[in-house]
Amino acid sequence: MVLISAVRDYISRMLQDISGMKVLILDSQTVSIVSVVYSQSELLQKEVFLVELVDSISKSRESMSHLKAVYFLRPTSENIQHLRRQIANPRFGEYHLFFSNMLKDTQIHILADSDEQEVVQQVQEFYADFVALDPFHFTLNMPSNYIYMLPAVVDPLTSQRFCDRAVDSIAAVFLALKRRPIIRYQRTSDVAKRIAQEAAKLMYQQESGLFDFRRTEVSPLLLVIDRRDDPVSPLLSQWTYQAMVHELIGIQDNKVDLKSLGKFPKDQEEVVLSSEQDSFFKANMYENFGDIGMNIKRLVDEFQQAAKSNQNIQTVEDMAKFVDNYPEYRKMHGNVSKHVSLVTEMSKIVQERKLMLVSEVEQELACNGGQGAAFEAVTNLLNNESISDEDRLRSVMLYALRYEKDSPVQLMQLFNKLASRSAKYKPGIVQFLLKQAGVDKRTADLYGSRDLLNIARNMARGLKGVENVYTQHQPLLFQTMESIVKGRLRDVDYPIVGNHFQQGRPQEVIIFIVGGTTYEESRCVAIQNSNNTGIRFILCGTTVLNSKGFLRDLEEAQRVARSSNSIV
Template identity: 45%
Template sequence: MIRYQLSSEAAKRLAECVKQVITKEYELFDFRRTEVPPLLLILDRSDDAITPLLNQWTYQAMVHELLGINNNRIDLSRVPGISKDLREVVLSAENDEFYANLRCLSLATLESFNGLFGVREPVALVSPLQAFVENYPQFKKMSGTVSKHVTVVGELSRLVGERNLLEVSEVEQELACQNDHSSALQNVRRLLQNPRVSELDAARLVMLYALHYERHSSASLPGLLADLKSRGVSEKYRKLVSAVVEYGGKRIRGSDLFSPKDAVAITKQFLKGLKGVENVYTQHQPLLHETLDQLIKGKLKDSQYPYLGPNTLRDRPQDIIVFIIGGATYEEALTVYNLNRTNSGVRIVLGGTTIHNTKR
C-alpha cells in the first residue's frame, strides 16, 4: 500500500515510480506476506520547513547540529586543545551502550542529575549530561569511551555558550509554537543586536519569523532583513529568507503549521505555555507527529493523503515506512522512536533524502 501527500507533485511522482518498480519486480516484494500489508507514506519536506530550522536538545541531535554526524563519525579536529586520538570519533548505537541509551533523551530529562537545568548559564543545560558521562559506572573502566563522550559533551557545552544558543532556542520555540506576534518580533530584534548570535542563527530566526508571520497584518519582514544587513550578515544568508518562504511558505504548504485545528489542540497549546522554563526549549512537535498519530488511529484524511490505486487499508497499519522528500531530522526520528514505544503492534521506519542540520 502506498499513500502520498496530495499537495506535493514530487510525492505523487515518487509514489508512482515506486509502484512501477514493485509491479515490475514483484518477486522481490513477495517474500513475506502479512495479514495487514505494510504501508509506505511519502511526504514532502516543504510541508514543514520549520522543523529543520530549530535547535534540538537531545544528545544525538545536538551532536549533528553543532558538530555534524557523517556515517557515525564526528570530526573534532577543530576543538581547542584536542588530542590526536580524539580528532575523529565514532558514535554508534550498535557498539556504544552509553550512546544507545542516551542519544534520544532530551536534556530536560537529565535535570535530576544535578538540578542545574533551568539555570540561565549556557553551560547549565549540558552540565547534567557531562556529569552523567563522567560518573556512568559501566564506563569508568573504559577510559576511551569516557574520554570520547566527555570531549564531545564538553565541546557541545562550549558551542552552546559561545553562540548563545539557550536564548536563541527559546525564541525559536516561541516563533514555532506561539502566536504572539508583538513578543516574537521584539525578541527577534533583540537577538539580532546581540553580537554573540552567529550570522546563521540570526538568519535562521528571521526565516522562522517569515514562515510564521508572512501574512500577518503587522509583519515587519523588510525591517528584519534591514537589521540583518546592518549587522553585516552576508547576502547568501539574507537570500535564504525569501528562499525558505518560496520553498515552504503558506502558499506551498498543504497543512497549517501554526493554528490549532480543534479544541483538543488548542488546549494542548495553552497547557504548553504553562509548563515553565524546563520545557521552554522542547515545546515544538514536528508535523510528522500529528500525521503519524492520525494514521495510526485511522483518521488520516484520504483527501490530503490519498492511496495510490483503488485499494485502501481497512485495518490499523502495523508496518509503516515514512519517506520524506527533501530530508528528515533527528527531531522527527525522535518522534518515530517515541511512537514506536507507545503504540504496541505498530512498527514505524523513517527515511528521507538526507538527515538535516541547519548547515545542510
Template identity: 45%
Template sequence: MLSNTNSIKLIIRANQKCAPVLSKIQIWGLPAHSLDTVDRELVKSIWNEITNPYDPLERQRIAEEVGQRSPSRCVPELNKESTLQIPEEFLDAITWELMRLLQKVAMNLINGIRLYIEKMCSESGPGMKNMLLDRETTSIISMAFSQSDMLQREVYLFERLDSGRSNERMKYLKCIVFIRPTKQNIQLLANELRSPKYGSYYIYFSNIIPRTDIKFLAECDESESVREVKEFYADYLSVNPNLFSLNIPKSMQRLNWLPEALTRSVQGIIGVLLTLRLNPVIRYRAGSSVAQNLAKQIFEQITKDSTLFEFRQQENGAAPPLLLLLDRRDDPVTPLLHQWTYQAMVHELLTIRNNRLDLSNIQGIPNDFKELVLSGEQDEFYSKNMYANFGEIGSTIKSLMEEFQRKAKDHKKVESIADMKNFIESYPQFKKMSGTVQKHLCIMGELSNLTSKRNLFEVSELEQEIACKAEHSAQLQRIKKIIADERIAINDAVKLVVLYALRYERHANCDTSGLLQIIKMRSDQAHIIPSLIEYAGTHVRQGEVFSLVRITDAVKLTRNLIKGLKGVENVFTQHTPLLKETLEDIFKGRELDPLYPAINSELVPFRRPPQEVVVFIIGGTTYEEALAVHQLNNNGYRVILGGTTIHNSQSFIDEALAATEGLQFKHTKSMIKYYATSENF
C-alpha cells in the same frame, strides 16, 4: 524447503550457564517433491516424530534408518520477558531464512544490513578475503560493522573499485564484490573480470540489476573466476535501527526533482522494502508534485519486479504495510529549531556525517579524538543516551567519570598475584571505558562551549516560543533586540527571522522587511529569508505546522552543564514535529485519502490501521523526527523513518537555497531588494 511448509518448530537449547542456542529445526508439513531422497526421508522422520511423539522406540528406529539422532524432548520455555537471539554460528541457509522472518518482525534496518553482509562472508567460505566496494557501499558497510568486526569474518583488505588500485595479483585471496548496479560500476567490474587480480569473485549488487548487465559481465569473465552473482538489497545508509538516509544533500532544482536524486530515491526505498519484506500501500502528500512523482516511479518498479514482492499475505485481515511519502516543505520548522537531545544536538552544532564526527578543526582536541565514530552498534553509552536531553547527558557523563576514577584508583592497588590477575582480566574493559569517557567528554565540552558562546539558551527559548506560541507583538520586539546583538551568531539571527517570516507571513502587522534590514546591516545573508518563504511558505504547506499552545513566560533555568538542567526537556524541547501527529492519526485509523491519496488503490479496502509504516521525507528528515519515531516504537508501533538526507539547520537552508536557485519568485515581491540574483525577479 521453507516454501512448502505450514509452520516451523524451533528446538532451543538453553540453561543458566549459556545463552539460548538454536539446536534443531522441525518442519511441520509434507515434504516437497523437489527434495532429494535424503532430505525427503529426513522430513518424513520429522513428520513421524511429530505425529507419533511418545513412541521412543519408533523414533529411535527412524533415526537410525536416516542416520539422524532423535532430538531431545526437553525444550525450555522462554517467558515473555526473554529475548531470543539466534547466534551467528548458525547462519546456514534455513536459519538465514528464519532470521529474515525475525528481521521483518523487528523492523531493524541495521540488523538487515548486517544480515546481508554476514551472508556474503559465509557464502564465500573460510579463508582470507578482500572486499571490493564503491563509494556508497563503503559507507553502507562502515555504518553497520567496524573494521575489527570484519576482521573476525576473515575480511582483511578493503579496496575501492572506483579509485586507483594496485595491480598486484593476489590469487590466494577470495574477493567479495559489493557495489551499486550503476553503469559506471558495471564497466569497472567488467574491466576487473577481464584481468582478475583475485582467485575467485563473489559478486553482490545492492539493488536490482538488469539481465543485460549480467550477460555483459558473464561475457567478460573469460577466466571463469566468478562463483556467485546475487542481489542483496542493502542500498541505503542505516543510521539508527529505525532511521535511514540516502545521502542526497540536494534533491531539487527549481522545486522539481533532480533526475539523479529521483532515481536514487526510488532505488533506496525499494532496497528498504525488500530488506523488510514489505509490499506496501503507497501514499503520498496531496498537492506535492515531487511526492506524487516518486510514488508513481516506486509503484512502477514494484510492478515491473512483482516476483520480488511476492511475500506472505497479511493474516487475520490485517491491513497491508504503508509507505508514506512526505514533502519536507510541509514542515520547515523542525529542521530550523535548535536541538537539545544528544544525537540531534551533536548534529546541529558539530555535524554528523555517516555516523562520524570530525573535530579536527577544534583547538585542544587530542589527536586520538580528531575523528570519532558515533554508532549505537559500537558505543554502548551513545546507544543508551542518544535520545537523552542535554542536562541528562551532563549528569550521566559525570556519573560515568566518577565510576572511571574509582576503577582507576583500584587499578593502582596491584599488590599481589591475585591483584595482577584481576588487573589483566579487567584491563580491556577499563581501557574501553577510558576511551568512552574521554570521547564523550570531548563532545560535551565542545557542545557546552558553543552553547555558551552563542547564547543558545536565549536563542532557543525564543525559537520555541515562535514555533509554539502566537504572540506576534512581543515576539517581534524580542527578535529585533536579539538579532541586533553582535554577540548572537548571524546564522542564529537569520533562523529567527526565517521562523518569524514563516509563521507571520500573512499577519496584518508582519514586519519581515524591517527584520531583513537589520540582517542586511550585519551580513550578506538577507537573501535566505525570501528564498525560504518561496521554498516552504504558506502557499506550499498543506496544513498548520505552527502550534498554538501557550507556554509559561516565567521560565528560569540554571545554565550549568552538569546540574540544574531539569527544565530543558520541558522548555527547549516542547516542539513536536508534524510527523508525530501524522503517524498518531494513521495508527488511530483515521481517514487518509484526502491528504494522502494512494497510488495503488486496489490494496486499500482495509479499515484497520497498518501494522508497519515506512516514512520517507523528500528534502530530508531530522533527528528530532527520528526521536518521535523512536518514542512511537517504544509504545509498540513499528515505524521506519528515512529521507533523502538527515538535516541540521544549515544543511536545510543550503538545500532550500539550491532548490530555489534560478526560480522566479512570486510570493515575496515586497522583499525584491533582498533577492540573491536577478533570476529571482
C-alpha cells in the same frame, strides 16, 4: 533494529560463506552502508584484511592472487564498468560479486561477457541500499538534495536521478523486509507524488514477481512526504544529545569529526556515536543536555572506581585479572573521553553563540502565538552583537514562516535589518523559503491554528506547562503519526496510489521524507514506538539535516532557480 539486523545479516552471509583471506571492495555509498553496522574489528574476525574502494582498485595493477575479492556495490552503470575492466584483467584469485539492489539483465550480460578467465564465483543481490543509522531511522546520503525544491523542468536529468535513487532504495527496504506496501503521498508535493507513483509502478508492475511475498493480514504503509511541509524542525537549535551533536558539530554515518574543533589525541579526532556500539549513548541519545552533564559525571565516577581497582595490583592473580579486563578498561576509557570531549565542546559553542537566548526565542516562534512580542524578540536578536549571522537568519526565517500573512510591514523591516546587520545574508533567501514552504504550499496544519483539535491540543499543552522551555517543540511528524495511529490520515491530503486501499490499521509504517529527516524527528519516532500502540514506525529520508544543511540546500536551490530564470 530490524533494518540494522537485515544489513548485518547480509554482510555476515557475504563474508562468512567465503573462507580464507579476503579483500572487501566497496563504492563511496556502500562504504557508508557497511560502516554503520559493522566495525573494523568485526571485519577482521571475518578474515577481511583489506578494504578498498572500487575506483582505486582500478588504478592499481599489483597482483594479489592469494586474496579472494568480495565486492559489495550499488548496481550503477559506473560500477559495472569498473567491474567489467577488473574482471577482464583479474588481480585476485576469486571474485564474489554482491549488489545492494536489483541488477538489470543487460548488466548481468556485461559481467558474463567480461569473465573470460572464469574468475567470478557468484553474483548475488543483497538488498541493503540504505544507511541504517539507528533501529528506526535510515538515510540515503543523497547528493544534490536541494533538487527536490525545484520543478523537474529546471534540471530534468538531476531530478530524474534523484527520484530514481529514492525509488531504488525504498524498493530495497521493502525487499529486505519482505513486504509490499500500500503507498500514500502528500498531495501538495509534486516530487513526493512522483516518487510514490514510480515506487508503486516498480513494486506492482515492473518487478511484481519479486515483491510477491506472502500476504500479511494488513499491508504495511509507505507514506511519502515533503520536507517543506515542516521547514521549522530543521531550523531550530537542538537540546537533546544526538540532535545537538549533529546541529553543533555534525554527524556523518554515526561518526563525529573533531579535527576542526581543536587539538585532540589521534585516536579521538574522529569518534563513533552508535546506539548499537555504545551503551552510554544508547541510554542517553534522546536525553536533554542538562541531564547529559549529570549522567556523564556518573560515567566518569564509575571509570575512576575502575581505574583505582586496576591500580591496586599486588599479586600475580591481580595482574592476570587486569590483563583479562584491559580491553574492557581501554574501551571504557575511550568512551568516557569521547563523551566528555563532546559535551565540553558543545558547552563552549552554546556559550560563544549565546544559544540559550537564541533558542528561547526560536521555541516561542515555533510553539506559541504573540506576534508583537515575537517581533520585539527577533529585533533584539538582530541588534545583539554577540549573535552570529546564521542564528539571526534562522530567527527571521522562523518569524517569517509563522507570521508571513499577519505582518508584511514588520517582516520587511526585519529583512532590511537582517541585510544591514549580517554580511553573509543572501538577498531574497527568506522570501525564497516562503515561496518553497510558506502557508500556501503546506498540506498540514504546522502551527495547529486551523484545526479545532490542534487548537485544543496546543491550549492543553500551554495550560499544563512545559518541562523544558528549550524542548517545547514537537515536529509535525508527531501529529502525522498520531493521525495514522487513530486512523485519521485524510485521503484528500494523502491519497493512495493506484486502485489499492488500506484494510484496517497498518502494523508497519515507513515514512519517507523527501528532502531529509532530522534527529529530532527520529527521537519522535523512537518515543512513539515505545508507546506500544501496535504500530511500528520507521523513519527515512534522502539525507539527515541540521540547520546548516537545510540552509545550504535552500541557497543552492535559489542559485539554480535564478541561473535558469525559473519562477519557483
